[in-house]
Amino acid sequence: MLPPLQPLDFTRVSLTGGFWYNLQQQVGQVTLGHIYAEMRHQGQLDALRLDQRMHRGRQEANGWYWGGSIFWDSDVAKWLEAASAYLLRHRDAKLETLVDGTIELLAVAQQPDGYLNSHILTWRPRHRFKNLRDLHELYCAGHLIEAAVTHRQATGKETLLNIAVRFADYLVSVFGSGSRQTPGYCGHPEIELALIRLYRLTSESRYLDLSRFFVEQRGTKPHYFDREAVERLDATKFRPNHPVSPYAYMQAHVPIREQREVVGHAVRAMYLYSAVADLARELGDEELVRLCRNFWQDLCRSKVYVTGGIGSAAENEGFTKDYDLPNLESYAETCAAIGFAQWAHRMVHIDLDSRYTDMMERTLYNGVLAGLGMDGKSFFYHNPLASDGTHHRVSWPWWCPCCPANLARLILSFSGYLYSAGPNVVAIHHYVSSEASFSIDGQEARLAAVSDFPFDGTASVRFEVAPSSPFEVRLRVPGWSGDCQFAVNGRDVAPKIVSGYAAISRSWKSGDELTARFPMRVQTHFSNYEVAGNRGRAAISRGPLIYCAEETDNAPRLDRWMIHPEKGTELDRENGDLGEIVSLSVSGSIEEDEENSLYTLSAPARKSCPIKMLPYYAWDNRAPGEMLVWLRHGR
Numbered sequence: 001m002l003p004p005l006q007p008l009d010f011t012r013v014s015l016t017g018g019f020w021y022n023l024q025q026q027v028g029q030v031t032l033g034h035i036y037a038e039m040r041h042q043g044q045l046d047a048l049r050l051d052q053r054m055h056r057g058r059q060e061a062n063g064w065y066w067g068g069s070i071f072w073d074s075d076v077a078k079w080l081e082a083a084s085a086y087l088l089r090h091r092d093a094k095l096e097t098l099v100d101g102t103i104e105l106l107a108v109a110q111q112p113d114g115y116l117n118s119h120i121l122t123w124r125p126r127h128r129f130k131n132l133r134d135l136h137e138l139y140c141a142g143h144l145i146e147a148a149v150t151h152r153q154a155t156g157k158e159t160l161l162n163i164a165v166r167f168a169d170y171l172v173s174v175f176g177s178g179s180r181q182t183p184g185y186c187g188h189p190e191i192e193l194a195l196i197r198l199y200r201l202t203s204e205s206r207y208l209d210l211s212r213f214f215v216e217q218r219g220t221k222p223h224y225f226d227r228e229a230v231e232r233l234d235a236t237k238f239r240p241n242h243p244v245s246p247y248a249y250m251q252a253h254v255p256i257r258e259q260r261e262v263v264g265h266a267v268r269a270m271y272l273y274s275a276v277a278d279l280a281r282e283l284g285d286e287e288l289v290r291l292c293r294n295f296w297q298d299l300c301r302s303k304v305y306v307t308g309g310i311g312s313a314a315e316n317e318g319f320t321k322d323y324d325l326p327n328l329e330s331y332a333e334t335c336a337a338i339g340f341a342q343w344a345h346r347m348v349h350i351d352l353d354s355r356y357t358d359m360m361e362r363t364l365y366n367g368v369l370a371g372l373g374m375d376g377k378s379f380f381y382h383n384p385l386a387s388d389g390t391h392h393r394v395s396w397p398w399w400c401p402c403c404p405a406n407l408a409r410l411i412l413s414f415s416g417y418l419y420s421a422g423p424n425v426v427a428i429h430h431y432v433s434s435e436a437s438f439s440i441d442g443q444e445a446r447l448a449a450v451s452d453f454p455f456d457g458t459a460s461v462r463f464e465v466a467p468s469s470p471f472e473v474r475l476r477v478p479g480w481s482g483d484c485q486f487a488v489n490g491r492d493v494a495p496k497i498v499s500g501y502a503a504i505s506r507s508w509k510s511g512d513e514l515t516a517r518f519p520m521r522v523q524t525h526f527s528n529y530e531v532a533g534n535r536g537r538a539a540i541s542r543g544p545l546i547y548c549a550e551e552t553d554n555a556p557r558l559d560r561w562m563i564h565p566e567k568g569t570e571l572d573r574e575n576g577d578l579g580e581i582v583s584l585s586v587s588g589s590i591e592e593d594e595e596n597s598l599y600t601l602s603a604p605a606r607k608s609c610p611i612k613m614l615p616y617y618a619w620d621n622r623a624p625g626e627m628l629v630w631l632r633h634g635r
Contacts, residue, residue, distance in 0.1 A: 004423055005349060008436055010416030011153050014089055018433040019454060020414055022579075023369075027411045028086040030376035035079050035404050036098060038396045044072040047118040048105040070119050071136045071402065074190075076102060077143035078405035080160065081150045085412040088154035099151075103160045106144070110163055114170030116144070129174065129182060130232050133225040133250075138186035138214075141167055142194035149197045150413065161201075168198055172206050176213055184224045185214045187250045189268050192275035196282065208282060215275055219252045219259075249316055257287060262299045266311025266318040266331075267402075270339025277346035289350055296347060300359065306525055306539050306629065307370070307546050307616055308363030309383050311336045323530035327386035327630055334371030334380055334403040337363050338410050345417050348429065352420075354500020357429045358479040360417070365454055365544045369617035372407050374578060379404050380620075385629040389551065392620055427474040427501065431459035431516075443467030454544045454615075455573065455582045457481065457518035463508050472505035473514060474498070480543055481518035488514055518543075522569045522584060527630075538633035540565060540586060540613055547584055547613040551625030554611055558626045560591040561611050562634045570610075578621055584613040589634070 015021040039045050046054045083099050086092070110116040117137050120128055129137060148164030151157065171191075175182050195211035198204075217224070225238070225247060238246045245253040249264045251272050262269055273295055280288035302322035304310055309332030311318045312325050317333055344360035347353075371380045378393035381403055397403065420427040421438035431451035438445050445467050451459040461473070477484055477500055486493050486502060489512055495502040504514065520543035527534035540547040540563070549558055567587035574581050589606040611631070619627050 005352060005420045005425065005427060006422065007345070007349060007416060008419040008421055008438055009153065010085060010413045011088060012438065013415035013418055013434055013436040015415055016433045016435055016448070016450075018451060019580075020411075020432050023411055024086075024414070026376045027082070027372075027408050028090060028092075031372070031404070031408050032079070032083050032086060032095065034377035034395075035075075035082075035408060038401070038404075039075060039079065042396070042398060042401070044075050045102065045105065047072050047122065048076070048102075048109045050109055050118060050122045052122055069400075070134075071140060071400075073116075073118055073140040074136070074143040075401055075405055076106075077140065077147040078402075078409050081143070081147035082405055082408035082412045084147065084151040084154040084160075085409065100159070103151075103163070106163050107159070110166065114166035114168075116141070116163070116167050127232075129184070130228065131234075132184045132228060133187040133238065136186070136188055138171070138191040139188040141171065142186075142190035142192070145191070145194035145198050149194075149201050150409075152201065164198065165202070168195065168207055168210075172210050175210060177217075183217060184228065185218050185252075187225070187252075187268075188265075189214075189218075189251070189272035189275060193271060193278055196275065196278040199282075208279075211275060212279055212283070215256055215272070215279060218272075219247065219255045223247065223252075225252065249318070257291065259291070260294065260298075262295055262303060262319055264318050265316055266333060266336035267339050269318065270310075270336060270343050274339065274343045274346050277343060277350060281346075281350060292347060292350060296356075300355075302528075302530075304359075305330065305332055305367065305385060306527075306541075307332070307383070307385065308340065308359060308367035309337050309385075310340050310367075314382070323528060323532075325527075325531050325533070327533050327628075328384060328388065330382070330384045330386075332367060332383040332385075334368065334383060335406050337367035337371070337383070338406050341368060341410070341417075349420065352427060352474065352499060352501060354476045354479060357476050358500070361430060361478065361544045362546075366546045366616050368407070368410065370619065371403055372411075374618065374621040379407070385548075385616075387620070387627040389625050389627075392624065424469065425472040425474060427476075428461065429476050435464075440467040440471045441469045443469065445471075455520075455580070457520040457543060459516050459518075461514045461516075463510060463512045463514075466508040466510045466512065468507075470505065470507040472503055473508075474501040474503050475514075475516055476500060477502055478518055478544070480520075480523060480541065482521055483519065485517040486515065488512065490515075522565065522571075522586075524565045524633075526633075534630050536632060537630040538563060538565070539630050540569075540584065542571075542582065542584065545582075545615045545617070546629060548616045548619050548627050548629045549611050549613050549631060550619055550622075550627050552623040553614070555590070556626065558628045559632065561588055561609075562591070562606070562632045563588040563611060564634060566635065578614065578618045581615055581618060585610045586613055588631075 083095055117140055145164045148160040151160040192211045192214045195207040199207040247253045250268050251264050276288055277292050280292055303319055305325055311331050311333055313320045314331045341360050341363045344356045348356040370383045373393045378395055380393050381397045384391055418430050418432055419436050423441055426438055431453045433450050435448045446465040447461050447463050449461045486495055495504045522542045525539040564587045570585040572583045574583055588611040590609045592605045
């Protein structure tokens with residue numbers, strides 16, 4: 001059974017204005033069209049026609065390996081999920097036609113037994129599920145299922161859901177512990193959490209059972225990936241130099257219940273842990289709950305950037321040793337940050353604790369949003385915390401275009417991350433101008449929230465319709481806020497703070513208004529000494545936003561600067577090339593140039609000069625130049 005507190009899904013919540021509303025409009029009106037055009041140009045959509053002749057010209061022109069990408073189907077599915085979420089609140093006949101046409105391509109490509117994968121069917125028809133380690137078949141299936149659930153919720157149509165159910169039922173027949181079933185699992189987790197979403201929509205327990213099988217079979221001995229390699233006569237050694245084991249890259253080195261630390265590919269880890277958290281809730285499995293808590297503690301203790309980015313190394317797109325968090329060389333893939341936010345959202349439904357929502361907020365506003373350019377059609381695949389001026393967004397990361405549609409689907413379904421409700425409680429996790437409907441003891445209720453986050457820390461909630469029964473409101477108290485204030489109908493109240501949430505219980509009436517004020521002070525962050533690249537440096541934040549300095553606002557060679565935030569910081573609310581932002585002018589000094597002296601007997605002269613800083617998510621949207629999050633710090 002699920003615990004009493006459940007997230008309000010995106011169909012029950014709509015954004016009404018402000019930062020996230022504006023972002024959703026841009027993604028819906030610009031980003032979705034850009035992604036679709038790129039998929040047409042690159043070949044993802046034509047791949048669904050299962051015709052080799054349609055790929056050869058592109059293959060020669062772009063230098064792709066034969067058959068395009070093994071995960072192209074996942075790009076299409078994520079775009080479908082994003083577009084479906086947008087259609088929930090917007091009438092767009094052109095977009096709806098594109099969605100329906102893409103679903104028709106999938107329907108025609110699907111095989112009589114339910115199987116569907118354009119790469120395998122076009123180029124390797126005899127290799128179905130012969131290489132679960134590498135070929136991403138189940139990963140693509142998972143994204144298709146997720147898209148189908150969202151499409152059904154948003155549009156009421158069952159065209160995509162029917163495809164997904166046929167595929168999922170085929171997977172149920174193929175995989176499992178039966179004598180004629182395959183005891184394998186995917187090298188890239190995703191199918192596990194998708195099957196749970198399908199189970200929650202349909203109440204068909206076979207999907208929950210298969211998800212559990214995939215999670216618990218992972219890493220058991222004898223190792224399935226070794227077995228399938230022998231069966232396909234593949235003697236290639238897989239990642240033999242991994243410090244833990246070759247299969248730690250995909251979290252398959254030991255069974256999940258025996259794992260003790262976060263290792264391997266960051267996106268794969270986040271998707272797997274999201275599924276484990278879902279299973280823990282569905283099954284009431286306390287061992288899995290403890291496992292999730294331990295993973296969270298290990299990750300946040302020594303493996304997370306101040307931006308909420310994770311996965312520091314390009315070599316494995318993931319984790320290395322504790323405190324290995326370089327800045328210029330940081331990887332911090334956009335999709336990993338998205339997965340981290342999704343896992344955090346699941347964790348807060350295991351424990352209603354602000355440590356999860358605080359980290360989710362940090363990740364969303366920084367590690368995730370930096371991945372999307374202000375134009376809505378340029379993207380970072382990875383997100384360094386320092387740049388020498390050579391790192392820039394691209395219009396399409398053709399080598400692995402996983403991030404654009406992933407960003408779109410998260411942003412367009414963001415309303416589903418804001419609230420949770422139970423029999424006699426509603427919890428507010430993020431302060432976003434929105435309207436939400438929920439149930440209290442079987443009675444319908446509706447609220448309207450107004451917020452100027454992330455630029456101002458005041459938020460209000462008005463109950464448009466309140467049930468007759470008393471209920472409790474829990475409001476997250478952000479970890480960055482100082483002395484917060486709460487009022488009900490203009491009268492101050494002093495609620496009890498429970499695990500970072502302010503609890504206010506009373507008989508609410510329609511028209512009652514709850515106000516929260518969270519001071520957004522400028523704060524200075526310092527690193528553990530073990531983070532070598534941050535020694536003697538500091539990072540600046542205000543509210544949920546991490547700030548950075550860019551050369552275009554200051555001067556070249558940013559490392560000459562030293563910040564002194566304790567001496568003063570000024571705020572400026574701007575509305576220009578970067579949209580509406582709050583910039584900071586931080587007290588600092590700059591090292592003056594020496595006259596061609598390699599060494600001197602005196603410290604370099606410095607002159608006082610403020611340094612301008614902008615939200616990290618907004619960097620690299622103007623003139624090319626250097627960027628730093630962690631600046632040298634002095635008093």
